[in-house]
């Protein structure tokens with residue numbers, strides 16, 4: 041920028057409000073003065089010397105752009121709070137391509153009775169909020185925790201119909217009390233429609249594993265998989281998916297220390313944030 045003559049600076053320093061020419065106060069005066077100065081100097085400068093910020097706006101994202109704009113995420117809160125009321129519907133066998141399995145299950149619970157269905161639904165709702173704030177379009181496979189189902193086949197179909205860029209099924213495990221830690225489950229090739237998203241699901245799983253460990257501080261599972269990664273071909277929610285999809289078992293609800301964490305809303309928010317960060321990392325790369 042061209043330096044102003046010392047005499048002008050001295051006058052401005054003494055009577056600051058007069059330099060803007062409007063006399064309406066500090067803020068207005070402060071904005072008006074540089075604008076006039078820029079117009080004056082622009083005529084004397086080459087284009088490259090003019091305000092560089094004005095040269096590049098087309099190459100920059102708009103200031104209100106969100107990182108997940110245009111991305112579709114389907115979140116599947118495992119089980120449902122009303123499943124225990126309708127065993128006939130829940131136990132109906134469905135085809136998951138590698139075998140026949142019950143339509144759904146009731147899920148597990150902590151020793152004090154906090155259910156996996158309530159846990160997964162609460163974490164999912166928190167995750168929806170975070171992802172939507174980041175610009176994603178988010179769909180849940182169930183919108184309450186007092187109904188029955190849907191079947192695992194339908195849970196997969198919802199992700200497929202939405203053409204989700206990523207889908208995640210959220211669970212808490214019910215293993216022996218001494219077992220602890222979390223693990224991610226990814227699909228295996230089964231000579232079926234899921235085969236084409238096995239690679240993408242694996243990348244999604246690793247991103248979520250990394251973000252979950254970092255964000256929650258929970259250890260890798262001590263009892264399933266390797267480095268918190270497990271690959272299965274017996275889950276309908278994965279076998280029937282044609283979009284990148286994973287399951288996460290956030291920990292063992294029968295382990296006292298992990299149960300206490302899961303019953304803490306602050307910790308569930310931490311879980312949701314970690315999942316959002318893992319999904320975002322996958323969706324951005």
Ligand SMILES: [Zn+2]
Pocket residue numbers: 118119147148156210211212
């Ligand atoms: Zn479950």
